Structure formats: structure tokens, C-alpha cells
Amino acid sequence: EVQLVESGGGLVQPGGSLRLSCAASGFTFSRYWMHWVRQAPGKGLVWVSRIKTDGTDTIYADSVKGRFTISRDNAKNALYLQLNSLRAEDTAVYYCSRETSYSGSYFSDSWGQGTLVTVSS
Amino acid sequence: DIQMTQSPSSLSASVGDRVTITCRASQGISNSLAWYQQKPGKAPKLLLYGASRLESGVPSRFSGSGSGTDYTLTISSLQPEDFATYHCQQYYSTTVTFGGGTKVEIK
Numbered sequence: 001e002v003q004l005v006e007s008g009g010g011l012v013q014p015g016g017s018l019r020l021s022c023a024a025s026g027f028t029f030s031r032y033w034m035h036w037v038r039q040a041p042g043k044g045l046v047w048v049s050r051i052k053t054d055g056t057d058t059i060y061a062d063s064v065k066g067r068f069t070i071s072r073d074n075a076k077n078a079l080y081l082q083l084n085s086l087r088a089e090d091t092a093v094y095y096c097s098r099e100t101s102y103s104g105s106y107f108s109d110s111w112g113q114g115t116l117v118t119v120s121s
Numbered sequence: 122d123i124q125m126t127q128s129p130s131s132l133s134a135s136v137g138d139r140v141t142i143t144c145r146a147s148q149g150i151s152n153s154l155a156w157y158q159q160k161p162g163k164a165p166k167l168l169l170y171g172a173s174r175l176e177s178g179v180p181s182r183f184s185g186s187g188s189g190t191d192y193t194l195t196i197s198s199l200q201p202e203d204f205a206t207y208h209c210q211q212y213y214s215t216t217v218t219f220g221g222g223t224k225v226e227i228k
Contacts (some may be wrong), residue, residue, distance in 0.1 A: 035217075043193055045157075045165065045208050045219040062171075095164060102170075106212035107155035109176070111164035 002026040002110040004096050016086050016119070020103030022079040022096030022112055030054070030069045030074040033099040035108055036081045038092035038117075045093075048082065050099070050106070064090075093117075123147050123211050133228040140196040142223045143210035149189045150196025156176035156185055159222075162204045168207075169194070199225070209211045 022034070036048040049060045049070040058070050069082040079096050084102040093116050097108035124147040134140050144154065152172040157165035167176045169185040172192055182197045196203055204227055209220040 003151060044222040045159075045210070047217045047219065050215065050217075060217065100170070105153070105170065106215060106217050107167065107170050108165075109167050111166070113164050 002093045004112035006115040009117045011118045013121050018083045020081040022076045029077040034079045035097045037095045040092045088119050091119045125218050125220040131224040133226045135228045138199045142194045144192045144220045146190045150211045150213035155194045155210045157208045158205045
């Protein structure tokens with residue numbers, strides 16, 4: 001069974017930093033592109049970032065470019081998101097998701113339960 | 122970025138009703154569209170991809186259609202477990218984008 005478990009969320013002051021983790025199990029992690037998607041309270045889903053199987057290719061939403069960094073450790077079956085220069089508008093539940101294995105398709109077929117990041121003074 | 126406009130933002134329906142949700146893209150997306158269901162406090166669940174392909178294990182009362190810029194999710198006979206929020210997502214571009222979501226509530 002595919003499992004994705006996020007951790008690392010919490011309360012942080014504006015301008016602060018946080019590192020989110022996503023522990024993967026039940027599949028060959030190194031074979032899948034991975035994503036981070038966030039959802040502000042009561043709002044819709046917003047894609048944040050995507051990373052290639054070996055970590056050599058990454059892409060970001062304009063709203064987080066230069067502030068967030070996605071990375072992975074295939075030996076540990078782990079995905080990460082480093083959040084820097086946090087703003088109130090970054091407050092959201094952050095989900096990690098596994099991209100489908102269908103070539104050229106970027107939708108997610110499995111999602112974690114999410115971790116809440118709250119940016120407030 | 123490709124903008125996705127989903128409508129309605131919410132609807133009230135009864136068990137057994139036929140429900141239709143639409144998603145319009147700001148440009149053609151060649152059926153690169155997925156639909157997700159999300160229940161409160163839970164992760165999204167993939168329902169359909171390729172605009173009309175049902176994900177394994179998803180009931181056949183869910184169906185999708187459309188082409189070009191306009192797509193539709195239909196629930197043929199609404200069941201109690203279907204009350205949730207539905208999201209569309211385009212994956213035509215690598216910077217995927219989601220619609221604003223449609224909350225399906227009990228009438």
C-alpha cells in the first residue's frame with residue numbers, strides 16, 4: 001500500500017523558516033516524480049513544486065520561487081520542502097503527492113494527509 | 122500559467138440526483154485533465170484522469186467528458202458518501218493548476 005506521511009509543520013513567525021518532510025513507503029520511491037501542493041484554510045488546492053526522480057530537475061510556482069526549495073533523499077525514501085522567508089499567505093496545509101507513472105502526465109495518484117504550516121506573529 | 126475556472130463553487134443536491142460540475146481552461150489542454158474528490162480534513166483522492174478515464178476502484182457513477190477548454194464531471198446518482206469537494210486539475214503544462222473547487226452539499 002502506498003503511504004505518504006508529511007511532518008514538520010507548525011507555527012512560525014513571518015520571515016522565518018521551516019523544513020517539511022514526507023516519508024514514502026509501499027512503492028519504489030526513486031522511480032517517481034514527486035510534488036508538493038498546498039491548501040490555505042477554506043481554499044482550493046495550489047501546486048507548489050515538482051521534483052524529478054533523481055532530484056536533478058525541479059520546478060516551482062512563481063509564488064514560492066526563490067523562497068522554497070524541494071529536494072529528496074532516495075536512500076531514505078524521503079521528500080523535503082525547505083520554506084524560507086515565510087509570509088502570512090503561505091499559511092496552508094502542505095501535501096506531498098506522487099506523480100502518476102504515465103509518461104508525460106503530471107497528475108498525482110497518491111497523496112499524504114498533509115501538515116499544517118501557520119505563519120503568524 | 123493556465124487558469125482553470127470551475128463552476129459552480131458550491132451546490133446542494135439530494136441523494137439520487139444527477140450532478141454536473143464544469144471546468145474551463147484558459148487555453149486548450151488536450152484532455153490533460155484530472156478530477157479529485159476531497160472530504161473535510163482528508164487528502165484529495167484521484168477520481169478520473171485524461172478527462173474521462175476512471176481511476177481503479179472508483180465507482181462507475183462518476184464519469185468525465187469534454188475536450189479543448191471545457192470539461193465536465195458527472196455523478197449519475199449521488200450517494201451519501203459523495204458529499205465532498207471536487208477539484209479539477211490541468212496537467213497539460215508542467216506547472217499544473219487546479220480549479221477553485223466545488224463543494225457538494227446535502228439539500
